[in-house]
Amino acid sequence: MKNPRAADRFCHATGLVLVLSGLLHLVVFAVDGGPWDGPVSWRKPVTFGLSFGLTLLAITWVTSYLRIDPRLRSALLLVFAADCVAEVGGITLQAWRRVPSHLNMQTPFDTAVSMTLAAGGGVLVVLLMVFAVASFRHRPQGPADMPLAVRSGFAILLVALASGAAMIARGVVLTRTGHQEAAYHSTAPLKPLHGVSLHAVLVLPALAWLLSRSPWTDQTRRRIVATAVGCYAAAVAGAGVWAVLTYR
Structure with missing residues (x-):
């Protein structure tokens, strides 16, 4: 096309x-x-x-x-x-x-x-x-706060890609070594991390787009997006800690 x-x-x-x-x-x-x-x-x-x-x-x-x-x-x-x-x-x-x-x-x-x-x-x-x-x-x-939202969304998305690759790699190794049932359950610790980080590339830019339609100043909108990025990063970090604690 x-x-x-x-x-x-x-x-x-x-x-x-x-x-x-x-x-x-x-x-x-x-x-x-x-x-x-x-x-x-x-x-x-x-x-x-x-x-x-x-x-x-x-x-x-x-x-x-x-x-x-x-x-x-x-x-x-x-x-x-x-x-x-x-x-x-x-x-x-x-x-x-x-x-x-x-x-x-x-x-x-x-x-x-x-x-x-x-x-x-x-x-x-x-x-x-x-x-x-x-x-x-x-x-x-895009709007003043969009670059931060887009870049942060893609950066967090890389965490999702890494966790997804880790799940596949570990599962394939277990399968190839004859541990089929263990392979099916091996992905559980990383699933929350993968799921949380996967959609930051949608959530953060969508927030920036909505804020661009508000009467707030560029500086205020950037602060709100920066706070949202921090909160999202904290959620990803929490899911990462959970993955480490439950990893077997």
Whole structure:
């Protein structure tokens, strides 16, 4: 897509479809029942659909403030959108098959799905790191408090990427060494850290955008955003301490 706006519209539509997929599976869970926790549950297509959908919507919006070549941004966003669909699709497929989606090496097909999801996670890390570097390389555009919100959001997002990579790496090692059940439970300590830090890139810029519509001065808005960044960082630190204390 040569038109950046067309790429944005495509990503917005894709993000909304993923969010709707998560909500649909919440209805499926309400009807079908079953456990909410564990490697096989309707929780995974619900949470991953909502999370990936919101993340795609957030990244599409937030990157519009970055000083980056429009054609490069569009190409990266389209790859990001395709990867989000692949991740949610693989997780949803395995949920309907009633087998674990991640770290599942029981059959050749399950192994292929699991490795595809892991590879897709690697692609997500690379793409988001490119956007994060761009946010720090050149001051983002927008209201006076937006650069701090965008840069802080991407910085905290890197924590989510690191914790996600750590979960996959540890789980794969346990699986390869014959500790399949331990692999499924090994991700629990890092899940709060991953979840909390994942959406800072949406929450903080959204706060800055809302404040830009207020009558407050630039200095006041910057102080509010700085306070919000501090609070968010404290929440991430708390989740990190929890991960350390519960790590086995």
